[in-house]
Amino acid sequence: MAEDLVLDTAIRDWVLIPLSIVMVLIGVLRYFVSKLMRSTQVPDGKIVKEGQVIVRARNLRAAANFIPPKSFRARRAYFSNEENGLLHVPKGQAQNPQAQMFSDPNMAMDMMKKNLSMIIPQTLTFAWVNFFFSGFVAAKIPFPLTQRFRSMLQNGIDLSTVDVSYVSSRSWYFLNLFGLRGLFSLILGEDNATDDAQRMMQMSGFGFDPTKNLGAEKDGLDIVQHEWALPKFEQRAEAVLRKLVS
Amino acid sequence: MAVGHGDSSSSDKKSTDALNDLQTFNAENLQSNMKVIYYSRTFLSIIGGVIAGILGFKGLIGFVFYFLVMAITSAALTAKAKFSIHSYFDTWNRVLLDGFFGGLMSFVLFWTFAYDIVHIF
Numbered sequence: 243m244a245e246d247l248v249l250d251t252a253i254r255d256w257v258l259i260p261l262s263i264v265m266v267l268i269g270v271l272r273y274f275v276s277k278l279m280r281s282t283q284v285p286d287g288k289i290v291k292e293g294q295v296i297v298r299a300r301n302l303r304a305a306a307n308f309i310p311p312k313s314f315r316a317r318r319a320y321f322s323n324e325e326n327g328l329l330h331v332p333k334g335q336a337q338n339p340q341a342q343m344f345s346d347p348n349m350a351m352d353m354m355k356k357n358l359s360m361i362i363p364q365t366l367t368f369a370w371v372n373f374f375f376s377g378f379v380a381a382k383i384p385f386p387l388t389q390r391f392r393s394m395l396q397n398g399i400d401l402s403t404v405d406v407s408y409v410s411s412r413s414w415y416f417l418n419l420f421g422l423r424g425l426f427s428l429i430l431g432e433d434n435a436t437d438d439a440q441r442m443m444q445m446s447g448f449g450f451d452p453t454k455n456l457g458a459e460k461d462g463l464d465i466v467q468h469e470w471a472l473p474k475f476e477q478r479a480e481a482v483l484r485k486l487v488s
Numbered sequence: 489m490a491v492g493h494g495d496s497s498s499s500d501k502k503s504t505d506a507l508n509d510l511q512t513f514n515a516e517n518l519q520s521n522m523k524v525i526y527y528s529r530t531f532l533s534i535i536g537g538v539i540a541g542i543l544g545f546k547g548l549i550g551f552v553f554y555f556l557v558m559a560i561t562s563a564a565l566t567a568k569a570k571f572s573i574h575s576y577f578d579t580w581n582r583v584l585l586d587g588f589f590g591g592l593m594s595f596v597l598f599w600t601f602a603y604d605i606v607h608i609f
Contacts, residue, residue: 254609262601381604383596385547409600421597424530424590 329460533591541602
């Protein structure tokens, strides 16, 4: 670091600090705006019921080994017998998923709103940063990097002689964009952090078919090999009780 | 540390002898424990970044400091779990590694921020 640049303190006061604060505030604002715009869907009773049945069946499958074989068989019959089992779907009653998707325009609307609330503030902030703060050397990372990072960290400065560890204001914006995620998850709670994952889930669940889920769960339940995990628990209980009595 | 284990976050591990190889974890509680780990790691990486920046660490020393902070976090979490990791988490990796690289980005950002404000201008 022989040729240290001397940076004006005004850059710190009027570029670095305001930029970082604005990034944080915009993140908070985005969170609340997307919270306000989220429409509350009235869930369909039938779908909720089917979902609950699936959850119960899944619980049974997960905890199958903790109940005696007889109890397990009885429960399985309750869920999946061919006449009136809860998971049994009569033929022809299956709803066309496509039709269901079109009957609920709210779903597509909701997704679009969410996407917009991500994209619009980002574009606006980027334009704002470009307009006001282009061309400043705003920061310096405290560790050396190779030349390869020059295009990443000195976006907007066309000088090849400046040390790579100096960061231009536009690149500081990008660093903030990625690095502040942790801070947001602390100050806004977890919904913000899991936002992306949730959106992915919604994408894949778009136009999903509950009856198909019922069928899949039924198949899963049918092939469970029951193996009781607690064959000796009666003896153990007896031993414990005897110890208590004596 | 800003967060701790609530009473509800203790995982169910009912069975003792002869059943130790069985999976008897409550998935929700495990999830909540992992969330606690994630929060404490993020929190400490931000605080650690600010400290490293103010102290003016440069280059490798800063990263060593990050490893140190994370090691201390792991030790503290272990102590918080009363040294019986397996009654709260399924593997050691949860305590030692989870959220390690997620915190690095926050650490670098706040390290740079504090370092710049204090030292280079």
